[in-house]
Amino acid sequence: MEWRQVGKLKSTYVDALPELVNPRTGRIHTTFNQAVAATGRLSSTNPNMQNIPVRSERGQRVRDLFVAGGPDRVLLSADYSQIELRVIASMSGDAGMIDAFLSGEDIHAATASKVFGVPLAEVSREQRSQAKTVNFGIIYGVSAFGLSQQTNLSRSEAKEVIEQYFATYPGIKKYIDDQVAAARAQGYVETLLGRRRYLRDIDSRNQAVRGHSERNAINAPIQGTAADIVKLAMIRIHDRLQREGLKSPMILQVHDELVFDAYSTEVESLRELVKAEMESAFVLKVPLVADTGVGRTWLKAH
């Protein structure tokens, strides 16, 4: 497994990326596709700059190779905190999840506290980790089987955790049922901004095919609304950079993160501008929060 990890990093990144450096600019120039992903996300090719390693230690050494454009510059990274969970909280109107975000709670710990019925301060690492897995799973339409595969919970335990989750956040259960019903009635679901995903297999007699379509009905409005919001923020940031005469370019989008090649002289005003535009790009029933970081490398900007 270690051999495979090293081989992946070498062939896909260490060997391939230097070949893609433009001799004129000395930089790598990706292409962003705006009409590929079914949810409205961007995708990135030749090379894919949205899957640069970061999770493993060896992966972090690769990400550390991406540097600012000159000695007078730094990379500024700004990323949305929990944007998809905030979107489902808002779209579903679930009072408990909305309250958790309004109070600025650690959403995974808050979920664990409610689902497992323990005080917030007594949530164990294991409980928080399981709650985090459920929170992510819910966005994808996970089943008890899927959750049991993803955790060390048995199937029956996973079933109970999901039931407790829906008892804690009844609005989320309703959101899921409503989106699947909307897909059946209309043949599509849509984001808060009206982007549609058509689901032609929603009535399939093949339950695996139909199940896939139902999970798309659950997930697409969430992932798609988040994508819409990020795009709005990008447009507004670009406008303000131009209007206010800032010269630091926006160079990357990684779904919930924007990266800028910032001139050191501009970095503080840029940071304020970017954070403000990301957090006000669209008004939900919960706050949008964007965290920023600055560093000489992409890794260190986090």
Added chain:
DNA sequence: TCAATCACG
């Protein structure tokens, strides 16, 4: 050309 694998959010 395709499936399997693995990198990311």
Added chain:
DNA sequence: ACGTACGTGATTGAA
């Protein structure tokens, strides 16, 4: 009885 968590792109090796 059946199938089982969303969205992508690049590389590899076999057909």
